[in-house]
Amino acid sequence: MAEISLHQLRKTYGKVTAIKDLSLEIREGEFLVLLGPSGCGKTTTLRAIAGLETLDEGRILIGSRDVTPLPPGQRGIAMVFQSYAVFPHMRVYDNIVFGLRMRKLPDEEQRRRAAEAADLLQIGDLLDRYPAQLSGGQRQRVAVARAIVMRPDVLLMDEPLSNLDALLRLHMRAELKRLHRELRSTTVYVTHDQVEALSLGDRIALMKDGEIVQVDTPGAIYDRPATRFVGSFIGSPPMNFLQGTLRRRNGGLVVETAGAGIPLAAGGAPPAADGGDGSVLLGIRPEHIEALSAPAAGSVAARVVVLEPIGPQNLLTVQVGSELLKVTAPADFQADAGEQVWLRLDPARIRLMDPQSGRALRA
Ligand SMILES: Nc1ncnc2c1ncn2[C@@H]1O[C@H](COP(=O)(O)OP(=O)(O)OP(=O)(O)O)[C@@H](O)[C@H]1O
Ligand SMILES: [Mg+2]
Known part of the structure; x- marks a missing residue:
């Protein structure tokens, strides 16, 4: 477990400013949801925390360590990508335990964690298949399983439920919440779905045009929107x-x-x-x-x-x-x-x- 501090992050792609002067304190063990419309900079922020983007400006601390110059592998994070990248040439089981093998965990422990994750994500009967033999939603669940078996200090998830059908989404939402209560990994969860954000977040950081508009508990952000945009974005129908x-x-x-x-x-x-x-x-x-x-x-x-x-x-x-x-x-x-x-x-x-x-x- 670790807290995350983002200090005045700025990232541009040519003329596009993806995030500007973004500062945020994420507490140890917290489930923080980054919410906002398409293109507002959620993925960029998450990738910056992971070390996959070089920032124009700003500093990132995980725990008390300044990780800004560190590569992804040295940041103590696990990430589920929006495009749920899984290794195509490996069976589901090998995908799930890949990181554990790299860390040379005992086989018994690998099997135990993989079984637990597969059970949680309802993919226990798919362990022998290759990713090409899975649906999008199944592949997405493999990607989540692969991240959670790592029991990382920091778990980063980018729209991990986007390819699931409505019922499975509802189920997984509750499961992720339960899982977080067990693991207590500091979690940053990206979504554009305000219902998901309200249901999952200890706090929600609502973004617009590369900036954070409001950071608050779901109750407070719903009840006391800081701007008209927040009132219109959260709630269905909106304010x-x-x-x-x-x-x-x-x-x-x-x-x-x-x-x-x-x-x-x-x-x-x-x-x-x-x-x-x-x-x-x-x-x-x-x-x-x-x-x-x-x-x-x-x-x-x-x-x-x-x-x-x-x-x-x-x-x-x-x-x-x-x-x-x-x-x-x-x-x-x-x-x-x-x-x-x-x-x-x-x-x-x-x-x-x-x-x-x-x-x-x-x-
Ligand atoms: N590699 C890139 N090159 C150029 N522009 C980029 C690149 N990656 C992102 N952008 C731009 O930066 C902005 C923020 O993108 P980002 O992917 O962070 O948005 P997002 O909030 O995750 O959106 P979505 O909900 O659609 O996934 C967008 O305007 C996007 O077009
Ligand atoms: Mg995105």
Whole structure:
């Protein structure tokens, strides 16, 4: 086990800046998820930790060692690549124990670890096959098995579940979480799937355009997004946003929008928005809006666009002024398209952002 410190990493490919001034402290034994859209620099960051990329600038420490000048083999890491490279000329079993053989572990220990990993990844009946005789998802699991048998200080995984079907993915997600609790290897896990990130991460580092936008626990990043981008990237459906103006009314604060005054939670100084004209962006998640069939104090009128039953709930798309919002309603809530409803937003769950920069405004 070891902590990892990334200090102001910068990597360019010609004119493309893949990562810029990226700093991050990963704790010993932590499961850290690097999350972000395609091309934001996740793989580059992971490969930099592994020592597979030469940085333009920056330093990387693993434990207390500065590993920046060290080759991959001397960093105490094991990596599962996005392209799940396995040795084509070796059977599955030999692929899995390859690193253990290099380390000259006793045969008995090799067999024990391989059996355990194969069992975990449900590839026990494939050990005699060659990679060419496997499906993509099976090959990916061999790559994961090969990394975990090493019991590395640092385990780096780049989208290791991307080629699995939905059910197996769900299963493997839970298994990886269990495995991490057992091994406690410091793990950096790359994905663009926010559900996977929320489920697996002790913390999530959300990246955009080569930079880290927010690092937080899944709960905090979901509940208190640092920017509009974070609120829109995390959550399905994502956070809703409404343009409005912050006003004082009857001693309390409201956001005026679409002819209504949406009350904010009492207490705390009014947040300072840029520009000083009181314009704000109000963010709220679909499950923190209640749809009502009659108006109530502080509610906003909306028109139903579509109602989608999604099993345990109904998902409503409604129009407020010129904007569309998603609202989760109980499965027995019924409304036809075109019908008027009223929305009550939970004041404790409303987040205000600066409309220009998209940054969260804190009281
Ligand atoms: N060898 C390379 N040469 C030139 N540009 C590269 C190279 N590798 C990556 N890039 C660019 O650097 C940026 C970051 O790439 P990276 O592979 O780190 O993204 P990613 O977040 O892993 O994306 P994905 O989710 O699609 O895997 C992209 O714009 C990519 O096109
Ligand atoms: Mg990638």
